[in-house]
Amino acid sequence: MTHILSFQLNGAPVQALVKPSDSLLDVLREKLDVTSPKRGCDSGDCGACTVLLDGTAVRACLTCALTVEGKQVVTVEGLSREGELQPLQEAFMAHGGSQCGFCTSGMLVSATALLAKNPHPQRQEIAQEMSGNLCRCGCYEEITQAILDTARKGE
Amino acid sequence: MxxxxxxxxxxxxPTGRKGGGDPSQAIIQLKPDGSLFLKVGAVDLGQGALTMLRQVAAEAMDVDIATVYASNRSDDLAPLSAGSAASRVTLVDPHAVVEAAKDLRAKIAAFAAHRLEIDAGNVELADGKAFAKDNPHHHMTFADIGMIANLGEGVILVGTGAWQPSPVQGHDPETGYLDQxxxxxxxxxxxxxxxxxxxxxxxxxxxxxxxxxxxxxxxxxxxxxxxxxxxxxxxxxxxxxxxxxxxxxxxxxxxxxxxxxxxxxxxxxxxxxxxxxxxxxxxxxxxxxxxxxxxxxxxxxxxxxxxxxxxxxxxxxxxxxxxxxxxxxxxxxxxxxxxxxxxxxxxxxx
Incomplete structure (x- = not known):
């Protein structure tokens, strides 16, 4: 049995035909062709599929698609404004917060949620908040510096 | 406690593995819009091999790096590289890219000499242009050359390069020593x-x-x-x-x-x-x-x-x-x- 799911994706209304068993990640990647949330583990361990759901960072792979009816979903594409990269994205580039890039969209979304909640995080708070996002290339230091830099410049 | x-x-x-020859190859092609398409065999797993080789190609061709595209996506299309292993790519592959750039520069210079109606020896390539040494205003951009060669005259301008540190070496049968x-x-x-x-x-x-x-x-x-x-x-x-x-x-x-x-x-x-x-x-x-x-x-x-x-x-x-x-x-x-x-x-x- 399928349902018509309607929600806001990066500020624009979208609809998809979904099964009750579909995750939000299934809908984004398979139905809406938004592939920036990555299917790293599909079990909530790696954080590569992190998206904002009404401003809160959630794992798209663990979010039942039908629960986002009428809500706001933001992926990494929704972070830039009118084609302009935001300071956090610029800082990721300047500090080298990405190597192979697989974790990057999840990292950016998680870091955006962190800064929205806590505009001036301490190093330890960043480590704690971001620890659910894994990076095998080991960009943790560069990403931490990028977040600290963004917070500093946001003053 | x-x-x-x-x-x-x-x-x-140890970086590189010359005991096995350790060859790498590169191909650079001038596209109709004047951009350069660099084909290499080195796999980029995120360590940045492609960015590094684009930098090398851009400098060797004296063009803006934004006009150099690179691909290593498929073994069917890419030239050979002995692989992204042994920390060898930065040591070996840039040589192949430099050789390919030399080859392409010579071909672009010959093509431009003909179009500019000057001696091949009088052509200089710099800053994405080909011009007469004795009259720099007499020039063609790489975009002009790419367009005329590819679409006007049906000519393909491709540079190829290959390099390896040394011939394949066997080990010393007496001692087993291999300068690896x-x-x-x-x-x-x-x-x-x-x-x-x-x-x-x-x-x-x-x-x-x-x-x-x-x-x-x-x-x-x-x-x-x-x-x-x-x-x-x-x-x-x-x-x-x-x-x-x-x-x-x-x-x-x-x-x-x-x-x-x-x-x-x-x-x-x-x-x-x-x-x-x-x-x-x-x-x-x-x-x-x-x-x-x-x-x-x-x-x-x-x-x-x-x-x-x-x-x-x-x-x-x-x-x-x-x-x-x-x-x-x-x-x-x-x-x-x-x-x-x-x-x-x-x-x-x-």
Whole structure:
């Protein structure tokens, strides 16, 4: 049995035909062709599929698609404004917060949620908040510096 | 009780493998819009091989890097490279790119000479243009040349290049000696750890890693590789293990969550990297590879820091809390200052 799911994706209304068993990640990647949330583990361990759901960072792979009816979903594409990269994205580039890039969209979304909640995080708070996002290339230091830099410049 | 210690290690990291010949090839093609399409065989897993080779191609062709595209996506299309291994790409592949650029420059110069109606010897290529040496205003841009050659005259302008450090060498039948590596990169790592003697947990509180890389073609990516190597190095030294799982292998690792690779929480609060440059005669611009070494250097540094902290040499990695506690136990009860478990793992693998 399928349902018509309607929600806001990066500020624009979208609809998809979904099964009750579909995750939000299934809908984004398979139905809406938004592939920036990555299917790293599909079990909530790696954080590569992190998206904002009404401003809160959630794992798209663990979010039942039908629960986002009428809500706001933001992926990494929704972070830039009118084609302009935001300071956090610029800082990721300047500090080298990405190597192979697989974790990057999840990292950016998680870091955006962190800064929205806590505009001036301490190093330890960043480590704690971001620890659910894994990076095998080991960009943790560069990403931490990028977040600290963004917070500093946001003053 | 927490005990602190400091450890260090020095690494000689062989880069390249000339014993096997170690060839690389590159192809550069001038596209109709004047951009350059660089085809290489080196696989980029995120370490930045393509960016680095684009930089080399842009400089060798004297064009803006934004006009150089690169691909290594398919073995069907890409020329040969002996592989992204042995930290060899930065040492070997740039030579092939430089050779391909020389070849393409000669072809563009010949084509431009004909169109500009001047001697081939009077053509100079610079800043994405071909012009007469004695009259720089008499010029064509690469975009002009690309358009006219590809679409106007039906000519393809392609440069090819290949390079290897030396012919394939066999080993000496008398001694078995094989001069395997091309170049050595030098690394140093110093780690500070805090060992919890109650739980066996080891925390890396500060880590400094410095590499001598000949020439850092892209310093940001060199930094990423030094700091990123720690992800694997710390995993090797302290965390990543498939054994043991009690009471039997059915309790083994089933998902990524069970596999304890380092996270943001594990990275040392103080992490310092350093880049030293002593240009090596074999490298383009003196550059040599090193990246693989940055994953290995932290391991002996951390293990010797544990020895400094609690006085036992741990001879097996990872030094998980269990291993550290058993080592401390053996020291306390038998006075042993060296520890390895000699654990028979065949049952777990069966």
């Amino acid at each position: 927490k005990k602190n210690g400091v450890g260090m290690c020095l690494v000689l990291h 590596e091309s170049v050595i990169s030098f690394g140093c790592c110093v780690a500070e750890v805090s060992v919890d003697t109650g739980t066996g947990e080891v925390e890396v509180t500060k880590l400094v890693q410095v590499w001598e890389v000949g020439k850092a073609i892209n310093p940001l990516m060199v930094k990423q590789q030094i700091n990123g190597g720690l992800q694997i190095g710390m995993g090797l030294a302290l965390r990543e293990n498939l054994f043991p799982h009690y009471p039997d292998p059915t309790h083994g690792i089933e998902a990524l969550a069970d596999y304890p690779m380092p996270t943001f929480m594990d990275y040392p609060p103080e992490l310092i990297h350093g880049i030293q440059e002593v240009p090596h005669p074999m490298g383009v611009k003196g550059a040599k590879g090193f990246s693989e070494g940055s994953a290995t250097a932290p391991v002996p540094a951390i293990i010797s820091a544990i020895h400094d902290a609690v006085g036992v040499w741990i001879h097996e990695v990872p030094a998980t809390p269990e291993v550290v506690l058993r080592a401390l136990d053996a020291k306390e009860h038998g006075g042993a200052t060296d520890y390895w478990s000699h654990q028979d793992r065949s049952a777990w693998l069966a």
